Amino acid sequence: MVMTIGTLGKATGTKAETIRYYEKIGLLPPPGRSGGNYRSYGEAELGRLSFIRRARQLGFSLDQVRALLELSEDRGRDCATVDALARGHLAEVERKIADLTALQRELAAMIASCHGGTVGSCRIIEALGPC
Amino acid sequence: MVMTIGTLGKATGTKAETIRYYEKIGLLPPPGRSGGNYRSYGEAELGRLSFIRRARQLGFSLDQVRALLELSEDRGRDCATVDALARGHLAEVERKIADLTALQRELAAMIASCHGGTVGSCRIIEALGPC
DNA sequence: GCTTGACCCTCTAGTTGCTACAGGGTGCAT
DNA sequence: ATGCACCCTGTAGCAACTAGAGGGTCAAGC
Structure with a gap:
């Protein structure tokens, strides 16, 4: 073929x-x-x-x-090297998931705190501004 | 300053x-x-x-x-645009988390199926090979 | 006053994993 | 013979930086 x-x-x-x-x-x-x-x-x-x-x-x-x-x-x-490679990758994926989950929580909290109005009083912009 | x-x-x-x-x-x-x-x-x-x-x-x-x-x-x-931007980003993050979680499950299953031995009989390599 | 070292400058090219042209050639059907 | 889909090479672009070359500047110590 x-x-x-x-x-x-x-x-x-x-x-x-x-x-x-x-x-x-x-x-x-x-x-x-x-x-x-x-x-x-x-x-x-x-x-x-x-x-x-x-x-x-x-x-x-x-x-x-x-x-x-x-x-x-x-x-x-011996397939131990293959195994190690896959496990390393899995660990990386799990770290990314953890990072993104933390991000998600922060974003969701930020969004929840915004109750409309003008940019001047917007909690989202405020959250990004100077601490 | x-x-x-x-x-x-x-x-x-x-x-x-x-x-x-x-x-x-x-x-x-x-x-x-x-x-x-x-x-x-x-x-x-x-x-x-x-x-x-x-x-x-x-x-x-x-x-x-x-x-x-x-x-x-x-x-x-009006801060609606800001809100929409943030919500859009949150949705994107959530999609990424879902994708990675699916990946994680697949990887974990693949790794669990490998019980050592040689590459010739390695389930990880097999899982990647031709269906 | 001269050197040393830490900092600064510009500009270019590299990273990852493709994707999208530009400017052609090939192969088959009508 | 001509149109169309496919193939070829080579180069440049995307995100978001990072690293390096090859220099200039500034404050401190001798």
Whole structure:
């Protein structure tokens, strides 16, 4: 099964530009070319790109994806490194959730304190102003 | 009270580079200069920069901060616009929290399914692989 | 009065992860 | 043969800074 970049893109929910970008930064190997100099992809590339996209959806950075790809190629290796990478990412996500939740509370309190009127007496602006 | 950029930075928890950046994008007006061509700031700038930093800490974008600053200058105006801006931002934060929470659940499940061993049998790698 | 060190200046380029052109070539159907 | 959808390369842009090069300024200490 041979695909053009557009077909591969549709199969993985990725824009052609993004695929070319992944190639440029070395996340995808340079594929073969057709007579008209079109990139041509097969099953292997489909699998690799799916992996990348899935990991991205889970919020892994491109650097983390790169590491995961490398680790996944070495099937005999202990998977503790993979585990650590995923746990590190989870911790990061949890920290972000905590930060945003604190933010949410502050914003909600600020908004609740505003009872209309003019900017001059607005509690939201006041809350942002000099302490 | 006259300050150099470094002093203003310390007072507001902002790096000098960031202050110059804010000036470049028009968030802070160009300040006066000392004999040696140093930027010199007073109370007004301290207030404005504090406002900016506080809003940034609450996750408002620079464009939103710009709008808030403009609104705050017109004390007689109805504060409904301010309120709407803040509510919009809160909604955005809440959406992000929901997204991250979904992510967190997926990551945690993935990690829980991994019971050690080699990469070849690693459930994390498997979960990322082709469906 | 001269040096040392901390500070300041401008300007440019890098970060992350794409996205959007501009200015072309290819391939297939009509 | 001509239109249209697709492909190619290369560059520039987004947010919100951050870091560095290559200089100038100022106060203190000797």
